Amino acid sequence: MLLTLENINTYYGLSHILQGVSLEVDSREIVTLVGRNGAGKTTTLKSILGIAPISSGRIRFQDTDISALPTHSIIQKGIAYVPEDRRIIPGLTVRENLKLALMKSKNRDREEEMIDRVAQYFPILKDRLKQEGTSLSGGEQQMLAIARALVTDPEIMLIDEPTEGLMPLLVETIAEIIQTIHSNGVTVLLVEQNMEMALSISHRAYVIDEGRIQTSGDARAILNDEEIACKYLAV
């Protein structure tokens, strides 16, 4: 397994949010984590990254226990994060946003090569390198957020609700981009509320509710199951 979460527990203050979450992602998989608002999806990603430190359990990446590592070390091992709120840095151009991500990665000396790579994936960003990142449209900002993760050459990308608030055509574009990234060798752990999108690109799925994994399996079986949808996914 590339990434394994074993019985992790995560608190925010006194609130016990993740209550024994276990999941695994194999190399070259696209795995989706689904669940209603407040179920613990983002907290799971933040726990992997050490942003929301776990209080017990174990997280392994490749053959290393990363449970107690600081976030920057986890990222340097090849885990990239595309946060739900995109977090484009105000006042910086598109290029500067990408450069900032590069500075913290092993690719810091390969700026032009990485910008070229971004341009291949996202021609629209190539034309906007000098534009302020926060002036981009919602869809373009999502592309920039994904591009920022991509330039670090990750083994795995943790992508939190990339299609939230986007119109259907852009949802399709984002789905295609994730598939291209995957076909170039990157493993993906996706959080998605858009079942159709998740189903169209995932191999396996986990359902989380109230901080616990309720069920998991083949993406088609999970995401097409009406009983599961009714019990765990209805808001």
Ligand SMILES: Nc1ncnc2c1ncn2[C@@H]1O[C@H](COP(=O)(O)OP(=O)(O)OP(=O)(O)O)[C@@H](O)[C@H]1O
């Ligand atoms: N910083 C925080 N401090 C305290 N509680 C928090 C914090 N962040 C999240 N929570 C709580 O933890 C629980 C899980 O939140 P989380 O953000 O992981 O849910 P989610 O599944 O990502 O939901 P959504 O679909 O709305 O993004 C919720 O009850 C939320 O209110």
Ligand SMILES: [Mg+2]
């Ligand atoms: Mg969330």
